[in-house]
Amino acid sequence: MMLLDEAFELQPGDIVAAVGAGGKTAILSRLAGELAAHGHCVLSTTTTHIWQPAGPCIVEADEAALIAAVTAAVRPGRVITVAAEREFVADPPGVAPRPKLVGVQPHLPGRLQKLDGVAHVLVEADGAHGRAIKAPAEHEPVIPPSATVVVAVVGIDAVGQPLGKVIAHRPERLSALLRIEPGTILTPQHITALFEHPQGGRKGVPPLARFVVFINKVENETHLATARAIAAPLCRRSGIDRVVIGAAHAPQPVIEVWPS
Helix, strand or coil: CCCHHHHCCCCCCCEEEEEECCCHHHHHHHHHHHHHHCCCEEEEEECCEEECCCCCEEECCCHHHHHHHHHHHCCCCCEEEEECEEEEECCCCCCCCEEEEECCCCCHHHHHHCCCCEEEEEEECCCCCCCCEECCCCCCCCCCCCCCEEEEEEEHHHCCCECCCCCEECHHHHHHHHCCCCCCECCHHHHHHHHHCCCCCCCCCCCCCEEEEEEECCCCHHHHHHHHHHHHHHCCCCCCCEEEEECCCCCCCEEEEEEC
């Protein structure tokens, strides 16, 4: 069984930034667990906002204090979440507030990676409000300049659905970028075009970073055929290192890897 760290060809010292929609949090959580199981110390953080996960969490607005706290907490096989602030949010309105973490500045993951004992830093660098697909706004994504791997995510459940708020975050951005009308049924060709576009899935990727597309939530043969229709043309494009097809929540998270 191939795991995510093998599919992404991660090396010690890599800083992984996840962007897009359709399962970034699940993918990074699964990846962190894999790396920790190998005995690595992993720092998990965000440059946007995330719900606070279970496990050790260091929240400190002062950068020097944050670095000191992380340094003291580093242990082999440990996943540590790092954030600048914590706020409590009721989402949806009326439910009990839950802790949400406010991310660090984009330069900080590079500093964290240099700490003794830290093998990897994982960064959620985009927000999608649980939708399956998105196109970035002008201020998105917030990829650390030190990122060595950028994983752009899409949910296969976007295909075959009408373009709108149910399936897409910022559907008006996606409509403009792909030059399609709201309500258009999304096809594999639309997904491919999103990742090929410099203002789409590849927006803000550092020049030396490896760029990986992850097609998530692939759970049956129909999904797999659709994912392959997306992956095949992407692998013929320069600047896309590989396409990974899988399902982050499944016992086997990686189904296929398409190298460029």
